[in-house]
Amino acid sequence: MRTVLAEYFVTERETLLFLADADADEPRTERIPLTRDDLRAHITDLAGAVHAGKTSAAQGALAALTAPLAQISAPGDLIWIVPHDTLHYLPFSMLAVDGAPLAARNPLCTTPSATVMGYCQAKHDPSRRRVLAYADSASDRPLPHARRQAEALARIFADDTVIRLGPHATSTALETDLRLGPHRIIHFGCHGTFVPTAPLHSGITLADGELTAEHILSRSLPADLVTLSACESGVNARHPGDELVGLTRALIYAGAASVLVTLWAVDELSTSLLMTDFYHEIAAGTGKAVALQRAQNTLRSISGDEVIRRCEQAPGSYAEDIADVRFRCGDFAAARDAYSRLLEAADPHGDHAARLQAAETRSRWAASAADRPPDYQRRIYSDPYYWAAFVLVGDWR
Numbered sequence: 001m002r003t004v005l006a007e008y009f010v011t012e013r014e015t016l017l018f019l020a021d022a023d024a025d026e027p028r029t030e031r032i033p034l035t036r037d038d039l040r041a042h043i044t045d046l047a048g049a050v051h052a053g054k055t056s057a058a059q060g061a062l063a064a065l066t067a068p069l070a071q072i073s074a075p076g077d078l079i080w081i082v083p084h085d086t087l088h089y090l091p092f093s094m095l096a097v098d099g100a101p102l103a104a105r106n107p108l109c110t111t112p113s114a115t116v117m118g119y120c121q122a123k124h125d126p127s128r129r130r131v132l133a134y135a136d137s138a139s140d141r142p143l144p145h146a147r148r149q150a151e152a153l154a155r156i157f158a159d160d161t162v163i164r165l166g167p168h169a170t171s172t173a174l175e176t177d178l179r180l181g182p183h184r185i186i187h188f189g190c191h192g193t194f195v196p197t198a199p200l201h202s203g204i205t206l207a208d209g210e211l212t213a214e215h216i217l218s219r220s221l222p223a224d225l226v227t228l229s230a231c232e233s234g235v236n237a238r239h240p241g242d243e244l245v246g247l248t249r250a251l252i253y254a255g256a257a258s259v260l261v262t263l264w265a266v267d268e269l270s271t272s273l274l275m276t277d278f279y280h281e282i283a284a285g286t287g288k289a290v291a292l293q294r295a296q297n298t299l300r301s302i303s304g305d306e307v308i309r310r311c312e313q314a315p316g317s318y319a320e321d322i323a324d325v326r327f328r329c330g331d332f333a334a335a336r337d338a339y340s341r342l343l344e345a346a347d348p349h350g351d352h353a354a355r356l357q358a359a360e361t362r363s364r365w366a367a368s369a370a371d372r373p374p375d376y377q378r379r380i381y382s383d384p385y386y387w388a389a390f391v392l393v394g395d396w397r
Contacts, residue, residue, distance in 0.1 A: 183223040
């Protein structure tokens with residue numbers, strides 16, 4: 001696969017982009033008229049728009065960062081991005097190139113610096129087979145979809161997989177599992193926290209406490225891929241010299257060749273669909289960057305009726321998820337009836353019942369005012385909020 005390196009450098013007056021590939025005699029430099037203050041304002045505006053499910057003028061302004069990539073790369077080329085300054089918090093996959101998201105055109109990976117890639121690639125070992133999954137570890141904040149992701153991993157990778165769920169997903173168990181030797185994949189489907197005032201205290205919530213970046217830095221965690229299917233797992237604090245301090249850096253330092261992280265809190269069902277597709281690609285021998293690109297593009301284009309079909313075919317109960325999808329597709333009467341049935345079976349004193357009651361009421365009012373038929377062909381996860389949060393850091397193979 002042809003690889004293009006895109007390394008950014010942000011200044012007070014402009015942003016510099018250094019482009020290089022194996023065919024070029026020397027790097028090419030592009031000057032982009034976006035200052036540090038411009039970028040911070042645009043990225044803040046974009047983040048607010050993404051979380052609100054809205055479009056933003058900032059997205060068009062930030063496309064200046066990726067426009068030069070179309071001139072030096074072809075569709076399908078691997079684009080290795082080295083961000084700088086506030087660009088570490090920008091999901092490049094959603095920026096437009098030729099009128100479409102960059103993820104639709106090219107597989108992507110990032111590293112905190114160009115030199116880190118050599119360190120990551122030295123850790124890559126395609127002969128590894130073991131898969132380890134920890135999920136749904138906080139009893140007071142259940143993550144049923146994270147549990148299903150771990151169970152899906154066991155089905156995809158079969159006998160090579162060990163999963164630890166609920167109270168069994170502890171740091172003590174992790175220490176024992178890591179002694180078995182290097183792993184192909186270590187997957188954490190748990191809550192994540194970012195502590196901006198003390199980034200080394202950011203961590204992954206296990207059943208017996210936080211697995212912090214500081215703890216990870218003190219241990220060996222060799223794996224070809226570590227996935228943090230957790231909220232804001234990829235957010236890091238930046239120190240002088242553009243060093244990143246947080247979970248991503250800690251995991252790479254501890255021995256991971258690649259880390260798949262998220263830049264913001266993610267939706268459970270859409271994340272479960274994306275992760276399942278991603279791991280099916282990995283199991284089939286697809287490289288990690290291409291696997292992520294394919295999973296993101298599948299999620300971007302999936303229709304409501306296809307989501308329902310996949311929910312109905314998956315093990316376990318997805319009745320509430322299916323009701324949510326029906327509502328999103330405009331079938332308010334069907335959603336109302338589904339929520340009512342779920343409400344009848346729910347604990348009337350629990351928080352879940354309150355959520356179902358609110359959903360049933362919203363659906364009932366929407367059904368009474370509906371003036372158009374439902375659209376089950378609607379691409380319900382096309383918004384970047386659902387797919388652009390996922391970033392591959394490190395070795396792309």
